[in-house]
Amino acid sequence: MKLFLSTYVNKIDSKGRISLPSSFRNILSKENKKEIILFKSIKFAAIDGCSYERINTISERIDNLDIFSEDQDDFSTSIFSEIVPTSLDKEGRFIIPNFLKKHANLKNEAAFIGQGNYFQIWHPKSALEKQKASRERIKANKKTLTSILINKSND
Amino acid sequence: MKLFLSTYVNKIDSKGRISLPSSFRNILSKENKKEIILFKSIKFAAIDGCSYERINTISERIDNLDIFSEDQDDFSTSIFSEIVPTSLDKEGRFIIPNFLKKHANLKNEAAFIGQGNYFQIWHPKSALEKQKASRERIKANKKTLTSILINKSND
């Protein structure tokens, strides 16, 4: 199974283009090799991105939320109405729409951070802070990454 | 079951390459013979490493968490975005990314320390100190290696 892994910082050029990291490009399916989907992260000043296929999974999960809950409605509105299908150029670059750039405070560069089945685009500095905060929350819960990564048995 | 055992000190060459010890290479599965995973040790100035397979188990676990929960987000950020998938060349060498080299104070050589299901990469001197400290802690805790090695049923 292919996953979006690791972190890469790339530049936004004068035309607004930015390269999707090579290892992320390789994850896109052959049918939709040049297509990705972007949308505003609900919780963060960041952009979520994924392959076209992933949208189906997300929609299923939202469907599984209680149909009468406010959450369900909020999520589907936030996500689906603001989805931006985006295509890569021959070199693997794409253009981040202005409203998304604004949402994530992007100017000259952006950090791509792998999240397994999807990825996020952050202002590089915010990305570092986010990673640090996540680590510390996990530590505070007395869980160690190593134990998660290494131990065969889950507890 | 094959385990990462023993300690080896290898050189980092001018291109930044270092050989994964042969005995460690033999532990990697045939499917992913040329792929390992590196990540920052949380507790030490060292790098943790393991075979690529673990990723699959880990990602399944994370994927099964509630997609909107904070845990899910923390785990996927800390793990997926900070993991460094790395491939070995034909000779069994790989490149340690700069930010990891910095974290472990590595320059011209590095010590590989077997830890059973995973391994660590240390600055050779720090590795010695670490091993010494570990032995002394065990002594202080009045545990003997023999007791651990002899008794079958310890948990």
Next chain:
DNA sequence: TACTTTCCCATTGACGCCCATAAAAACCCA
């Protein structure tokens, strides 16, 4: 026309692939 987006080409540096060598380890056979 003015502006935006895509296509194409060029550059640079990083990395992968290949071959070479010396030392160590494994092997073999008397």
Next chain:
DNA sequence: TGGGTTTTTATGGGCGTCAATGGGAAAGTA
């Protein structure tokens, strides 16, 4: 068991390819 031979390892270096980036020109859009 010892000594010689073969194989494996760790290491070094050349070179071609690819990724990230930049910019000009063409094509599309308003």
